[in-house]
Amino acid sequence: MKHYQCEQYNALDAIGQAQRIAFAPMLFQASWCLRETGVLAYLESRGKAGATTAEIARHCELSEYAVSVLLDMGLGGGVCHLAGEQYVLGKVGKYLQNDPMTRVNMDFTQHVCYQPLAHLLGAIREGKPEGLKVFNPDWETIYPHLDKLPEPARASWFAFDHFYSDWAFQQAQDHVLSYEPRSLYDVGGNTGKWAISCATRDPALQVTILDLPEQIALAQPRIDAAGLTERVHGHGVNMLEADGHLPGEADIWWMSQFLDCFSHEQIVAILKRIRRHMKPGARVCILELFWDRQSFEAASFSLNATSLYFTAIANGDSRFYHSKQMYQCLREAGFHVEAEHEIPGPGHTLLVAQPLPTRP
The missing domain is CATH 3.40.50.150 (Vaccinia Virus protein VP39)
Known part of the structure; x- marks a missing residue:
């Protein structure tokens, strides 16, 4: 409760958070696609060495374009990070891939809630x-x-x-x-x-x-x-x-x-x-x-x-x-x-x- 009883952000952080909210559906869907296409699993198997866009695309049978747009969005969510030309799975990405609670929550959001929530205002x-x-x-x-x-x-x-x-x-x-x-x-x-x-x-x-x-x-x-x-x-x-x-x-x-x-x-x-x-x-x-x-x-x-x-x-x-x-x-x-x-x-x-x- 204490977390909700005071202002959490300065002006700069607040406008950044506002943008994250504005584009939150994009981050969710990118994260979902990274999980479902096997990109997260492949990056996890590569460990700290990571993998290039070309390597990921070849392993997951995707285009390099598809891999790049998904992972570049994932960078903003902490799903992964860059080590030179290599994408490395971050801690957030590991939870998205392996944590049972997170998987259940994502499946519920995607399959039950995502489209219906477009009608929330009504x-x-x-x-x-x-x-x-x-x-x-x-x-x-x-x-x-x-x-x-x-x-x-x-x-x-x-x-x-x-x-x-x-x-x-x-x-x-x-x-x-x-x-x-x-x-x-x-x-x-x-x-x-x-x-x-x-x-x-x-x-x-x-x-x-x-x-x-x-x-x-x-x-x-x-x-x-x-x-x-x-x-x-x-x-x-x-x-x-x-x-x-x-x-x-x-x-x-x-x-x-x-x-x-x-x-x-x-x-x-x-x-x-x-x-x-x-x-x-x-x-x-x-x-x-x-x-x-x-x-x-x-x-x-x-x-x-x-x-x-x-x-x-x-x-x-x-x-x-x-x-x-x-x-x-x-x-x-x-x-x-x-x-x-x-x-x-x-x-x-x-x-x-x-x-x-x-x-x-």
Whole structure:
């Protein structure tokens, strides 16, 4: 947060940064092409010796012109540097080539976000995911249609989602299962990975996935393949339908990167609905990425960038929140946070909440 609470640039640096922003799409696409054409991999194999334009062009089956325009753009992004006539892969280039998080982020940006973000201004003005029409003009939100996304957008979406949620699962699971729940509801269970993991780890646990029917159908083959049909169930439900029926036997209502898919008002409504159906002693466990709780500025930057995916593509009015806003949602819905756990890695926070006592 301190990084964002003061002016970061003098006048000269500021105008330079402004140009980097103005031409940022060019740097992204050049970096993408350098990775996809094998230029980064070849330069990595050459080590500190580097390679000339001609050598790279010959190895990667590109023209020298193509190699030169891509790598000269890469110079400005720190992807590579020059040693005489040789291009040498820089540290940034090594991360672009090898770092799993960076690769997942780039694939998500390229395949899911890049073209739709051209409609961001319309989404901001209309409060609707105007960029979603790139995939289908009839879709209102992305969530019921995730399995219908064209490849490679579909694969990149699920890889992005699972990369960040899966990283925190083990540690979050330690906290959640320490409450010794006999019944757990996985709200917004997506493909069922959390539900299956919990049921596998605790053979006495019953898990119910509460999600859209389309998502339940997506999770069912995984549940069947894991041999957990008797203990992991699906309950098709739209959590935004305030009057719809919910089961109420869970000891734990689990939500992983679920509430960031909704607006402030919708989050409060969902939490109020859950509160009405909770049995005494039950808890809500919320695993989220908050942009103000990150250890590194790059992580806060990435979360705020991903919020624009929600704006332009997902639903038009959700985001990765500041932790204070989530606390406010919980208070408005009648909950108090009894515990919070910071989970290392991408920077998740686990909030454990219970309903406030009802006033007489």
